[in-house]
Amino acid sequence: MTPKNLKAKAVSKVCCGTARDIPLSERDADELASVFTALSDPVRLRLLSIISSAPEGEVCACDLVAPIGKSQPTVSHHLKILFEAGLVDREKRGVWVWYWALPERMSAVASRLR
């Protein structure tokens, strides 16, 4: 059992109760953590902000390299991670690849934070 609430002053002799089961399963924790990992890089967050706020709803990858200020392989790497996390989708049109955000995915993750 978890010890009583002793916030004020007293200190119980009894502590460290028996283990309860964890609300978040190991599998769910792994999945959630993988999404947060995709969001844990400032370059990816800025890419996401550009893509999400695009007036046309989508952005050509060629328009993402210059403002980010990183090399083209690096930007491509980050876009791949965002894509695999389900945060953006993409489509190849001719030589170019267009990216757009998946807001329902982001709000789904957000709701998991209560």
Next chain:
Amino acid sequence: MTPKNLKAKAVSKVCCGTARDIPLSERDADELASVFTALSDPVRLRLLSIISSAPEGEVCACDLVAPIGKSQPTVSHHLKILFEAGLVDREKRGVWVWYWALPERMSAVASRLR
């Protein structure tokens, strides 16, 4: 300027417009990314789920080691990261340290995902 929407079929000759400014500043991106980094580990997410769902609103650190299944130093390390990210607060009472969640912080982060 960003090229026209050519989703259907045609492919424009013109692409790769001039750089717009990024909605998310570099400073804000760093700050946000640091919080997501704190959330990017399954052990920390499970710790947070235990702490957040505690009936008394708080949990003794001594009750966190066993269910997580990691060593005491490892759990202490993760709790420190959650604390420094502003996701939990803590108070020492006697020998024990009690942790509780800061839901307003989590919802603040969640709202940043739209």
Next chain:
DNA sequence: AGATTGTATCGACAGCCATCGATACGTTGA
């Protein structure tokens, strides 16, 4: 076909991070 251009992949390297044993610190109780 060959040249050009946008994108993704590869290989390498440096820095960060999760993990644990050992240990130090602080508090309690005898």
Next chain:
DNA sequence: TCAACGTATCGATGGCTGTCGATACAATCT
């Protein structure tokens, strides 16, 4: 004062990750 206990810190280690140059791939244009 000393022993016991909960927690935090330290040091080491293995694995992961962001970065870039070089290169491969695919589509377009001449």
